[in-house]
């Protein structure tokens with residue numbers, strides 16, 4: 001089976017729709033220091049995360065400037081897990097896990113397989129994405145899934161596949177990479193309102209990801 005993380009939720013209605021769609025994890029983007037329509041302030045992320053029912057994992061997604069900055073976001077949002085973007089070393093990731101007391105997902109670019117290998121065992125999960133030059137996600141761009149499959153097979157840490165996934169391509173992505181989880185932000189959004197989710201697309205994404213994993217057909 002493959003798990004699904006729906007990322008960049010900013011309204012109560014989007015959170016409810018994501019839970020109803022059957023998502024395993026919900027991402028709240030906060031304190032990223034880049035321009036994105038998905039960012040909410042930490043207090044809003046905390047309120048949204050607190051509204052999520054049991055058995056659905058909440059993830060605070062952030063680009064911290066330091067280990068202390070990452071711990072501060074975890075303290076303010078109180079999520080189940082923290083997703084960090086940035087050049088953190090394995091020891092720094094271990095320190096964040098210990099001080100924040102939550103699972104830590106490290107986001108990295110698909111073009112950094114050596115870094116992924118370095119972080120293997122230090123992070124609770126590695127999110128392999130198509131990041132922008134400033135380390136941000138939400139680019140809507142896919143990458144070489146065959147290469148990510150090879151990386152996944154070389155790692156013992158669960159791999160989360162992200163970058164340009166949509167209800168239309170997630171089946172093929174799961175088939176190719178066989179990841180622990182898939183993650184989507186821009187691929188399930190409304191065309192008329194940047195950052196807001198299209199609820200039918202949320203449902204279609206979860207359904208398509210799971211259908212492939214269960215039947216083995218893309």
Ligand SMILES: O=C(O)c1ccccc1NCC(=O)[C@H](O)[C@H](O)COP(=O)(O)O
Nearest residue numbers: 007036136137138140163164184185186
């Ligand atoms: O999505 C953003 O705007 C974002 C900005 C800064 C840091 C992280 C961000 N997103 C992190 C995610 O986990 C996204 O879901 C992931 O990058 C996939 O995005 P997309 O290619 O749009 O599906």
